[in-house]
Amino acid sequence: MTLPLADQPLLDGVTGADTARRRRAVAKTITLLESTRADHRARADALLNALLPFSGQAHPERSLRLGISGVPGVGKSTFIEALGLFLIERGHRVAVLAVDPSSSVSGGSILGDKTRMERLSMDERAYIRPSPSGGTLGGVAEKTREAMLVCEAAGHDVVIVETVGVGQSETAVAGMTDMFCLLQLPNAGDDLQAIKKGVMELADLVVINKADIDAAAATRARAQITSSLRLIASMGVHGHPDHGHQPVATWQPLVIQLSALKGSGLDEFWAAVTQFRTVQTANGRLAARRQAQDQAWMWERIDAGLKRQFKDHPAVQQALPALSDEVRQGRVAASVAARRLLDLFH
Amino acid sequence: MTLPLADQPLLDGVTGADTARRRRAVAKTITLLESTRADHRARADALLNALLPFSGQAHPERSLRLGISGVPGVGKSTFIEALGLFLIERGHRVAVLAVDPSSSVSGGSILGDKTRMERLSMDERAYIRPSPSGGTLGGVAEKTREAMLVCEAAGHDVVIVETVGVGQSETAVAGMTDMFCLLQLPNAGDDLQAIKKGVMELADLVVINKADIDAAAATRARAQITSSLRLIASMGVHGHPDHGHQPVATWQPLVIQLSALKGSGLDEFWAAVTQFRTVQTANGRLAARRQAQDQAWMWERIDAGLKRQFKDHPAVQQALPALSDEVRQGRVAASVAARRLLDLFH
Numbered sequence: 173m174t175l176p177l178a179d180q181p182l183l184d185g186v187t188g189a190d191t192a193r194r195r196r197a198v199a200k201t202i203t204l205l206e207s208t209r210a211d212h213r214a215r216a217d218a219l220l221n222a223l224l225p226f227s228g229q230a231h232p233e234r235s236l237r238l239g240i241s242g243v244p245g246v247g248k249s250t251f252i253e254a255l256g257l258f259l260i261e262r263g264h265r266v267a268v269l270a271v272d273p274s275s276s277v278s279g280g281s282i283l284g285d286k287t288r289m290e291r292l293s294m295d296e297r298a299y300i301r302p303s304p305s306g307g308t309l310g311g312v313a314e315k316t317r318e319a320m321l322v323c324e325a326a327g328h329d330v331v332i333v334e335t336v337g338v339g340q341s342e343t344a345v346a347g348m349t350d351m352f353c354l355l356q357l358p359n360a361g362d363d364l365q366a367i368k369k370g371v372m373e374l375a376d377l378v379v380i381n382k383a384d385i386d387a388a389a390a391t392r393a394r395a396q397i398t399s400s401l402r403l404i405a406s407m408g409v410h411g412h413p414d415h416g417h418q419p420v421a422t423w424q425p426l427v428i429q430l431s432a433l434k435g436s437g438l439d440e441f442w443a444a445v446t447q448f449r450t451v452q453t454a455n456g457r458l459a460a461r462r463q464a465q466d467q468a469w470m471w472e473r474i475d476a477g478l479k480r481q482f483k484d485h486p487a488v489q490q491a492l493p494a495l496s497d498e499v500r501q502g503r504v505a506a507s508v509a510a511r512r513l514l515d516l517f518h
Numbered sequence: 519m520t521l522p523l524a525d526q527p528l529l530d531g532v533t534g535a536d537t538a539r540r541r542r543a544v545a546k547t548i549t550l551l552e553s554t555r556a557d558h559r560a561r562a563d564a565l566l567n568a569l570l571p572f573s574g575q576a577h578p579e580r581s582l583r584l585g586i587s588g589v590p591g592v593g594k595s596t597f598i599e600a601l602g603l604f605l606i607e608r609g610h611r612v613a614v615l616a617v618d619p620s621s622s623v624s625g626g627s628i629l630g631d632k633t634r635m636e637r638l639s640m641d642e643r644a645y646i647r648p649s650p651s652g653g654t655l656g657g658v659a660e661k662t663r664e665a666m667l668v669c670e671a672a673g674h675d676v677v678i679v680e681t682v683g684v685g686q687s688e689t690a691v692a693g694m695t696d697m698f699c700l701l702q703l704p705n706a707g708d709d710l711q712a713i714k715k716g717v718m719e720l721a722d723l724v725v726i727n728k729a730d731i732d733a734a735a736a737t738r739a740r741a742q743i744t745s746s747l748r749l750i751a752s753m754g755v756h757g758h759p760d761h762g763h764q765p766v767a768t769w770q771p772l773v774i775q776l777s778a779l780k781g782s783g784l785d786e787f788w789a790a791v792t793q794f795r796t797v798q799t800a801n802g803r804l805a806a807r808r809q810a811q812d813q814a815w816m817w818e819r820i821d822a823g824l825k826r827q828f829k830d831h832p833a834v835q836q837a838l839p840a841l842s843d844e845v846r847q848g849r850v851a852a853s854v855a856a857r858r859l860l861d862l863f864h
Contacts, residue, residue: 217854230848314853321851364749370716403710466845466852473856478824481864499812502576505667506812507660508563510819518827 175222179215183222186326191296198299198326202319206304220318226325229466232459235324235331236449239345241371242355243337247381251355251432252332253289258438259330260297267323268292270334271341272303273312299323310476313344317469320348337371346374347465350458351448353377356397358390358429363397372397373404376425377444383429384436390429401425423451487516521568522561529568532672537642544645544672548665552650566664572671575812578805581670581677582795585691587717588701589683593727597701597778598678599635604784605676606643613669614638616680617687618649619658645669656822659690663815666694683717692720693811696804697794699723702743704736704775709743718743719750722771723790729775730782736775747771769797833862 175183182204185197201223205216228235242248256266268289293300304315320331335345346352354366354375366372378397383390405424426444430437452458482488491513498504504512521529528550531543547569551562574581588594602612614635639646650661666677681691692698700712700721712718724743729736751770772790776783798804828834837859844850850858 213857217851217857220851220854221849224848224851227848229851318851318853364713367710367713463846467842470842470845470852470856473853474828474859475821475825477856477860478828478863479821481860482820482824496813496816499816500809502570502573503567505563505566505570505575505664506816507664507819508566510816510823511559511563513820514823514827517824 175218176215179219179222183219186223186322187226194326195296195299198322199301201322202301202315205318205322206315208306216318220321223321223325227321228324228331229321229462232462233453235329236351236445237320237349238330238332238445239335239342239349239352240332240355241335241337241342241345241352242381243357246337246355246357247432248334248355249288251379251381251430252334253292254432254435255438255441256289256292256298256332257295258435258442260292260295264330265297265328266292267299267301267320267326267328267331268334269301269316269319269323269331270303271309271313271316271345272336273309273341274336299326299328308476309340309344310472313341313348314469314473317348342369342371342374347468350452350461351376351445353379355379355381356393357381358383358386358393363393363400367400367404372400375401376423376448377441378425378427379441380427380429381432384431384434394427394429397427401427421451421455422457423448482513482517485517488513491516521564525561525565525568529565532569532668533572540672541642541645544668545647547668548647548661551664551668552661554652562664566667569667569671573667574670574677575667575808578808579799581675582697582791583666583695584676584678584791585681585688585695585698586678586701587681587683587688587691587698588727589703589711592683592701592703593778594680594701595634597725597727597776598680599638600778600781601784601787602635602638602644602678603641604781604788606638606641610676611643611674612638613645613647613666613672613674613677614680615647615662615665615669615677616649617655617659617662617691618682619655619687620682645672645674654822655686655690656818659687659694660815660819663694688715688717688720693814696798696807697722697791699725701725701727702739703727704729704732704739709739709746713746713750718746721747722769722794723787724771724773725787726773726775727778730777730780740773740775743773747773767797767801768803769794828859828863831863834859837862 182197182201185193186201188194188197201219204212204219207213207216224230228237240248240252252268256268259266289300292298301319304312304319306312316333320333323331331349333345333349335341342352352374354371354377356363356366356378358380363372366375372378378401380390380393380397401424428437428440428444430441432438449458452461495504495509495513499506499509528543528547531539532547534540534543547565550558550565553559553562570576574583586594586598598614602614605612635646638644647665650658650665652658662679666679669677677695679691679695681687688698698720700717700723702709702712702724704726709718712721718724724747726736726739726743747770774783774786774790776787778784795804798807829838841850841855841859845852845855
């Protein structure tokens with residue numbers, strides 16, 4: 173797949189040195205990637221492959237991918253804006269992306285309103301992009317993954333992927349980032365919900381936000397979540413055993429407190445992130461996680477594509493309604509119906 | 519699909535009145551269903567469709583499908599044997615099936631050793647079948663679903679499907695039964711694990727077994743699990759809202775205590791099951807659940823079949839290793855690789 177000549181300036185723009193031009197090129201490239209037109213898709217694929225050598229996929233050390241989740245009201249926007257400004261002051265270039273499958277329903281989107289992060293969005297060392305809208309969670313996640321590669325190629329060394337705490341979007345975001353951070357309120361019970369939803373076990377770092385409002389509650393929450401994380405670890409779900417003979421340092425999920433509104437605790441947060449990166453780079457898990465994510469992503473997309481091909485197949489389309497009906501009425505076993513449809517497709 | 523003449527005696531045997539002959543016919547039919555040979559599969563599909571009109575699929579009122587889960591050591595075998603004998607004495611005919619995907623690894627199987635339920639297995643009003651072995655959880659679950667239909671056609675009005683408490687097998691069993699029962703020990707902490715694994719929210723009934731050993735602990739566990747179930751219900755995950763104007767009675771998950779070893783509490787257990795059935799039949803959910811399970815089962819089998827067709831496709835087989843490798847090395851984006859492979863398949 174070679175790059176059409178018309179797209180070469182786009183590639184040059186993304187990877188170039190001119191800051192203002194780069195921002196425009198990144199935005200235009202992501203818009204192309206998000207297009208559903210078939211001819212756009214072919215161009216987008218060629219562009220994506222041309223960008224890949226500059227991305228964190230080819231050079232894991234060039235970027236850190238940070239997932240941020242938490243229920244509405246936990247203060248995600250305030251936290252991300254504070255963190256973004258904190259990082260920019262320290263020489264980082266930050267990109268903020270979002271995964272919000274509900275944006276296809278509401279027409280709106282988290283991050284859709286850039287005024288939510290007014291100061292950060294005005295800084296040209298940052299790039300903020302709202303969630304792609306439309307389609308399934310898998311489709312939304314794919315666009316965000318691709319946008320992440322474009323941002324990395326444009327030199328953003330910290331890519332933050334935000335998600336609202338609904339449905340399976342946390343799993344999708346944890347599946348595309350190096351480190352998954354869960355924001356919690358200093359409010360017991362919140363953690364039980366996260367455990368129940370399976371989100372707690374995804375967390376590499378739990379951040380208790382708004383800790384300044386009730387210090388005693390925050391301390392209780394910290395103790396409780398820490399013990400929950402230990403319990404989860406003892407169940408053998410989080411983390412993978414090392415099979416080498418030498419013990420290898422592995423990351424143990426941490427709980428920290430901060431106040432995004434006051435900007436306090438960001439240094440502790442960033443120290444934890446840096447330590448995570450050091451530990452996981454040394455033991456090889458950062459690279460292994462990206463590779464595993466990529467393989468899983470490829471298969472997830474194949475599954476979705478197969479199902480689409482199946483549903484679009486004329487013979488299947490013709491037979492499906494009647495067969496579904498016969499299954500419903502107990503005249504054909506479901507597994508037999510599946511085999512018949514698969515035969516038609518084959 | 520018509521039934522080959524050679525299989526007609528098998529069908530007659532399953533649906534016939536001769537008890538001893540019926541047991542043999544059920545066993546032979548399930549063995550045929552479990553075969554992986556293509557010619558066996560065609561015969562099995564024909565037989566399955568011929569059996570369907572006699573099964574609980576066509577007549578939901580003829581059978582109750584009961585899922586039983588719990589971690590090893592909770593006393594599942596003792597409970598199922600005690601329950602089976604209890605039901606047989608009351609005129610029911612019981613079938614016990616199992617889903618244990620690990621049996622393909624170990625070569626063994628839960629229920630593989632019928633001496634575990636010696637008295638029940640010797641009674642000809644009961645039929646006990648170990649878990650099918652080999653293949654994925656989806657494959658094992660499919661065989662068990664089909665075996666369930668055979669047992670129903672043979673007149674077993676209570677079909678118990680047992681699963682070990684590992685991996686996703688609970689979800690599979692909850693997805694093929696009318697009522698899902700979770701066995702727990704009188705041991706706080708156990709319930710947190712069940713919540714975390716998402717098993718608690720599947721439960722229609724939680725049974726605290728071995729309650730006689732420590733009555734105080736059992737009472738505490740009952741209170742704790744009851745409050746956990748309420749919490750889960752309040753999170754809006756369990757149960758579905760009714761949209762009618764008249765309030766409809768819906769089943770609220772219960773917690774009961776018993777001692778399977780002493781045989782005490784079985785009457786309370788069966789009263790709860792009977793009440794569940796009455797409530798869920800009246801509000802239409804028993805039938806709706808079976809229909810939804812069937813549709814989900816059909817699509818699960820289609821997904822698995824599509825993936826197999828894809829992996830068996832010559833062009834895909836040829837291109838996959840190199841493309842996977844290029845993805846691994848960061849030379850091709852995962853989504854681009856997926857699209858290329860889908861094009862080859864298409």
